[in-house]
Amino acid sequence: MVRPDGGMAPFAATARSLGPGLAAAVAAVAVSLLVHSLVPLLPAMTVAVVLGIAAVNLPGTQALCEGPWRKGLNFAGKHLMRVGIVFLGLKLSLGDIMDLGWVSVALIIGVVLLSFSGTLALGRLFRLGGDTPLLIATGFSICGASAIGAMAAVKGTKHEDTVLPVALVTLCGTLAIGILPLLMNPLGLSPLQFGQWVGAGVHDVGQVVATAQTAGAVALSAAVVVKLTRVVLLAPIVGVAGALERRSHARALELRRATTLEAVEAPKFPPVVPLFVLGFLAMVALRTTGWLPESAIEAGALAQDIALGAALFGLGSSVRIRELLNTGLRATVMALCSWALIAALAFGAVHLMST
Template sequence: MPLKKTAANDAAKRKQHSAAPSRFAGLRGMLPGLAVCLTGGALALLAAQVLPVSALLIAILLGALWRNLAPVPTVLAPGVQLSAKRLLRIGIVLLGLQLSLSTILGLGPGVLAVVVLCVTLTFGACLLLGRWLGLEMPQRLLIAAGFSICGAAAVAATESTVKAKQEQVATAIGLVVLFGTLMIPLGPALGALVGMDERSTGMFIGAATHEVAQVVAAGGAVGASALAVAVTVKLARVLMLAPVMAGVALYMRRKHSVHSAQRPPIMPLFVAGFIAMVLVRSAGWLPQTVLELAALAQTFLLATAMFALGLGVHLRSIFRTGGRSLILAAAATVVIILVALAGTALFPPLG
């Protein structure tokens, strides 16, 4: 017996010694891609100081340009994956510090009802139209989340819940970039066409445009009051990320998971962190300096993650294999525009 115990102990020690180098090797393997993505995020932040465009949008475009104009070395893959998932989730948690419940509630019940309708009707329409088009459930859910809630961040949040394929995630993000960018000139133009005032135009832009960055660009083109309303309405849509992700996770547990060990949590940890940060901001516990530093860190982390996600946007493959996804994205954009226009006409912003 002592000999057997000694042999077992020796084997356990050898396993521990071999595990440590493998962990260090894994970390070393992530460093090149992580360094590249951090650099891409930093460049996007610097460019946003000069260009009238958000750092997040610049980061996605930089990554997509590299992916489509030159090969991306495979050695970068582990670090890129880390940036696109872990750093993104940390950025989403910090995004909660931008949301104050009192500010959102100050929009009035009518505007909040419009926000809920925009998210739920667009999300539901995507699922129905996607099934009619024959798209797989993960692809439908990714596009539904991206176009109804908050663009690429919502796509990435959904990916961790539905276990989508990498090409499905890249397709959804590419479509968000494409149609969201089109909304930057289209939003102000439609507001002017139907005779909306500046604040109502801002509400429409915030309710209908996919990315926070795109909302800032479109609202800023109309005016300061439009920008303030647009961002607040958009952040109210971002707040819908938590209940929608919880609902998606619950659905996947019931319908698309066989073994309990494979089931996604009803509320992913980063979504719980997002809610906690909203409550912290609403309680007024943090000084303005801390909130400003958190906003900078959040923008940098999200820009880094967007650069990593942009490296997965291969436009040629999207247009070659994603024709039905393109149709669904166009339909989703039309749906949310119509709901937002009708809602803004019926329930204009207070003040």
């Protein structure tokens, strides 16, 4: 029952402000999934980002993205990204990862840690500011845009500052789809080795599938298991970053209290592990039990596609090509260097797995 004072008014106003942008994002997801079904080589999530970039740069839809759609698109880019991360956990079974063997798991962890630290070093070398190097390192070494969203949450990074890292992880993952299959035979890789290389070195899950499937079912199966092993590292790396961020905030608070006579109120600290990352871990545990029917897993995969696709369309709609060309050249070169580093580390790990 609606109260006479208009208790439903705030909800209705929120729905009116978010509705147009969310509807546009969901429509873009539908188009992305359709394109993927017609051209399996194109990951739906990559298509969603490209559609978002096109929408904000084409004259016909630019005004909509900057006007009535903006609030809904920003909401999708932040909150639906987190929903998608939770459902991503349903893809992971710890049993599949343990079947790789401890040596392979250790090598995959080594690739992630070395690529993460190496990309951070490249960020300092190229003098990138703010959280950009950290976000690029997280997205490239773990699981693309999903990892960027999780790291941004614990760092308190502004929504607009995640746009460039997401664009770069999409760019490099798309390049991988076209380039890595051409290198399989020259590098002397078997289908199994190629799948392991793709799983260890390509960023987003959809990009991994699109790249590995070109070498057949064996390559695809190996790539997915190796990739999902990397995804498991999302929670511990984000947890460590969250703990360091809280410690930094606590030290800054102590310093302010020590240098001022006025009372300093404690600010709200970022979470050590965000609630949606805990949801991700809960979904991993649930999938590992084997209790879920296949229909539930498929429904979760669809929910993930819808949520992440809408989020990526929202983030893509913040990428203005002219501004990107003016401000993102150094970051682009740095990202390409990181991509080459990760591919090299993954290639070395594959050969160690085979010995």
